[in-house]
Amino acid sequence: MTQQHEKLSAFMDGELDDSGFVDSIKNDSESLAKWRSYHVIRSGLRKEASVMPEFDITAQVAAALDQEPTVLAPKSKWKSLPVVNKVVPFLRQSGQLAVAASVAAAVILGVQQVNQQPAAEEPFTTFQTPVIPGMPQTGMAPVSLEQSNIVPNNRAGDSDALLQKRRQINALLADHEQQLKLKQAEEQSQRAAESEPNQP
Amino acid sequence: MQAFFDVKQRTARAVRLLFLTTLISAAPAVIYAQEDSQREPERITEPNLSVAEAPRQNLSGLEWLERLAQINRTSNFEVSFVLTRAGQEMTPYLWRHAVLEDGLEAEQLNLQNGPGQEMIRLGNVVSVFEPDVQPYSIYASAISGPLPSDLLYNPTALTDAYQFITIGRTRVSGRAAQQLRIVSRDNKRYNYQAWLDEETGMLLKLDMVDLQGSLLEQIQVTAVNVSEQPSPYFSRINPQALPGAVAMTPKPRQHQWEVKFLPVGMEEIKRETRRLAMTGQVVEYKLFSDGMVDVSVYVQPAQDSLDSDVVLRHSTNTFLSLTNGQVQITIIGKVPPQTAYEIAHSIGAAGE
Numbered sequence: 001m002t003q004q005h006e007k008l009s010a011f012m013d014g015e016l017d018d019s020g021f022v023d024s025i026k027n028d029s030e031s032l033a034k035w036r037s038y039h040v041i042r043s044g045l046r047k048e049a050s051v052m053p054e055f056d057i058t059a060q061v062a063a064a065l066d067q068e069p070t071v072l073a074p075k076s077k078w079k080s081l082p083v084v085n086k087v088v089p090f091l092r093q094s095g096q097l098a099v100a101a102s103v104a105a106a107v108i109l110g111v112q113q114v115n116q117q118p119a120a121e122e123p124f125t126t127f128q129t130p131v132i133p134g135m136p137q138t139g140m141a142p143v144s145l146e147q148s149n150i151v152p153n154n155r156a157g158d159s160d161a162l163l164q165k166r167r168q169i170n171a172l173l174a175d176h177e178q179q180l181k182l183k184q185a186e187e188q189s190q191r192a193a194e195s196e197p198n199q200p
Numbered sequence: 201m202q203a204f205f206d207v208k209q210r211t212a213r214a215v216r217l218l219f220l221t222t223l224i225s226a227a228p229a230v231i232y233a234q235e236d237s238q239r240e241p242e243r244i245t246e247p248n249l250s251v252a253e254a255p256r257q258n259l260s261g262l263e264w265l266e267r268l269a270q271i272n273r274t275s276n277f278e279v280s281f282v283l284t285r286a287g288q289e290m291t292p293y294l295w296r297h298a299v300l301e302d303g304l305e306a307e308q309l310n311l312q313n314g315p316g317q318e319m320i321r322l323g324n325v326v327s328v329f330e331p332d333v334q335p336y337s338i339y340a341s342a343i344s345g346p347l348p349s350d351l352l353y354n355p356t357a358l359t360d361a362y363q364f365i366t367i368g369r370t371r372v373s374g375r376a377a378q379q380l381r382i383v384s385r386d387n388k389r390y391n392y393q394a395w396l397d398e399e400t401g402m403l404l405k406l407d408m409v410d411l412q413g414s415l416l417e418q419i420q421v422t423a424v425n426v427s428e429q430p431s432p433y434f435s436r437i438n439p440q441a442l443p444g445a446v447a448m449t450p451k452p453r454q455h456q457w458e459v460k461f462l463p464v465g466m467e468e469i470k471r472e473t474r475r476l477a478m479t480g481q482v483v484e485y486k487l488f489s490d491g492m493v494d495v496s497v498y499v500q501p502a503q504d505s506l507d508s509d510v511v512l513r514h515s516t517n518t519f520l521s522l523t524n525g526q527v528q529i530t531i532i533g534k535v536p537p538q539t540a541y542e543i544a545h546s547i548g549a550a551g552e
Contacts, residue, residue, distance in 0.1 A: 165510075169521075171478035173514055176496040176532040178477070179487055181328070181344055182448060183469065183494065188324055188339035189447040 005034065012038055261364025261380050265355035265394075267401040272352045274299060276430045277402065280423040283346045285515050286416055293346065298430030306434045309345045319343045320437060327442045337445040346419060347406065350491035351382075351394075361385060361465025361490035362392075370395065372404040373421050382492070388463035388539045389493060390416060400426055408516065411536055416516050455484050457499055457527075461546030463539060466490040488533075495533030495543065502526050511537055520544055 008031065010016045025031040259267070271277075276298045284290040292312040300306055307321040315331040326344075327337040342349035350357045355364075367379035372395040382392035395405040402424050408417040453473045470487040484499045502523055510521045520540040521530040529547055531540040 167479060168481070169510065169512075169519065171476045171481070172496075172498055172521075172530050172532060173517070173519065174478055175476050175483075175485075175498075176517070179470070179485070179496055180494050182338060183344060183487065183489070184340035184342065184349075185338040185446075185448040188341060189445075189449065 004031065008034060008038065012042070259366070259378075261366050261382075262355060262359065264366065264378055264380060264396055264401070265351070265358075265364060268351075268396055268403055269353050269355055271401045271426075272297065273305070276427050278423075278425045278427070278431055279402070279421055281419050281421045284418045284420070288515065292422075295345070296431050296433060298434050300430055300434060306430070306437070307343055308433065309343045319345070320442065322437070322439055322442070325442075325445045335443045337443045338448065339445055346417075347403070348492045351406075352403070354491075358382070358465075358491040361389075361463070362492065367393075369398070373397075373424070375399065375404065375424075377404050384463065384465075384490075386464040387411065388542075389490070389535055392492070397424065400424070402426070408534070453484070455486070455499070456550055457484070457547055458550045459486065459488070459497060459543060459547055461542050462488060463490065463535070466495070493534040495531060495535055495540075497543065497547070498528075498530040498532075499547070500528050500530075502528050511540075513537075 007016060007018075007021060008025065011018075011021060011025075012035075025035060277296070279295045280292065281295065282290045282292045294308075294310040294312055296306075296308040298306045304323050305321070309319045311317040317331075318329040320327045320329075321340070321343050324339055324341050325337050326340045326342075327335060329335045342353055362382050362384055365381040365383060367381055370377050370379050376398040377395040378398055380394045380396065382394060384391060390408050390410055393405075393407040393409065394403065396402065397404050402421070403419075404421045404424070406419040407415055410416055451472060453471060455471060455473075459468075466488050467490070468486055469489050471485065473482065473484050475482055481500055486497045488495045488497070502525070509523060510519065512519050516534050517532055518535055518537050518540045519530070519532050520537060521528060522544050523529075524544075524547075529544045531544050533540065535543075
């Protein structure tokens with residue numbers, strides 16, 4: 001008997017390849033009870049136990065199932081109608097989409113707020129009336145250098161003059177940048193011409 | 201007998217299991233070892249610098265900058281840096297330098313954001329590739345980028361205008377650094393603070409500050425890689441495919457005016473008469489430089505000039521325009537507005 005129990009234990013651990021052993025347990029009610037209680041004990045040891053041995057209700061459940069009448073025509077519900085069935089998940093999904101979209105919008109709003117420049121209207125900083133002796137303070141007019149910036153068209157004459165002014169300032173600034181790029185070019189080309197007379 | 205076999209079988213399983221677990225736990229270690237060997241070639245290798253042997257604590261400011269110039273001219277490196285200006289977005293750059301097999305110096309500066317701008321220097325020819333402009337090449341011994349070329353290659357040229365003061369050791373970009381101040385001798389220009397890597401001598405950070413000490417412009421290095429071999433990028437450049445260098449023959453012009461006040465160490469490097477590209481106005485032009493900053497002086501007839509005086513700051517440039525009788529005088533450059541004003545007011549008829 002003890003050998004039988006040991007074999008049962010080994011079988012549960014998957015260490016027994018004797019196919020005839022399964023049949024021998026099936027026909028032995030004591031072994032079957034042992035088999036069940038072994039499983040319960042193992043679950044208990046592994047802290048998986050949801051069923052205590054004294055609460056073994058499998059037999060009662062099986063009996064209750066046997067007594068239950070078979071339902072042949074189940075009561076139809078509005079959810080099981082084909083159209084509703086298709087629309088409802090769609091509605092539910094779109095609701096989720098809306099939530100996701102609103103989250104994305106919030107994120108974009110947040111980023112824009114973080115990225116906002118303190119003074120977007122003013123593309124550059126004019127000096128806070130620097131104290132220069134002998135220089136008229138009123139003569140310093142702030143002029144925007146942004147070419148893409150649109151001048152408000154409330155006074156046609158003024159905006160023309162302003163545009164003209166901007167064009168001139170931009171021309172000078174662009175020329176300055178260009179000169180810096182070409183700064184070295186002249187003396188170096190002289191040297192290059194001296195070392196390579198064939199150079200154009 | 202049966203029990204004996206059971207025990208034997210179980211022992212065998214246990215041994216197999218043990219072996220498996222050791223394998224699994226050893227596997228990550230093997231992977232890490234592989235990663236380490238892959239990382240190896242990327243490490244910064246200390247180049248054989250004769251200066252490096254000298255005691256670094258006793259180096260003067262100029263000696264530090266000479267060390268910087270030496271490594272900038274002779275080593276292969278790849279530097280990433282960002283340029284930040286007050287009130288503007290930062291712009292990232294990639295800067296590579298190499299000495300090729302035939303001794304030719306090669307340099308590349310690439311603007312990393314937007315459509316970009318690429319400048320390639322082979323020897324004394326700089327090729328410029330930028331959006332909306334036909335590629336062109338000019339003769340120049342250095343790329344004119346955000347870093348002043350005299351600071352990088354020829355610090356002795358700066359000694360007339362600036363003095364170099366060592367401040368001490370700090371940590372920049374995760375590396376031990378030596379801090380220097382670059383101060384103009386007459387307090388008429390913006391000042392600088394530079395941080396140089398103690399080990400390699402490379403530039404790690406450069407600040408431009410105004411006379412009150414507030415930051416105007418900052419260049420912060422984010423990665424430095426000094427290597428034995430030139431970057432493979434330079435082997436992909438086909439010198440034949442670069443645009444031919446345009447020689448700029450200077451046409452010296454005699455102007456009827458001259459600038460009588462200049463900050464200490466600033467010199468005239470160019471004078472000419474030409475038309476502005478955008479408006480077609482004829483201007484008389486002089487360019488002054490002290491190595492760190494350049495100042496342009498424009499003189500043009502007053503009739504097609506701005507109708508009022510203007511002072512403004514465009515990024516870090518000061519723009520000052522005065523109408524003085526019959527002429528309009530414009531000063532543009534990275535100098536304080538007071539200095540621009542002094543320069544503008546010192547302009548008078550030549551020969552007086």
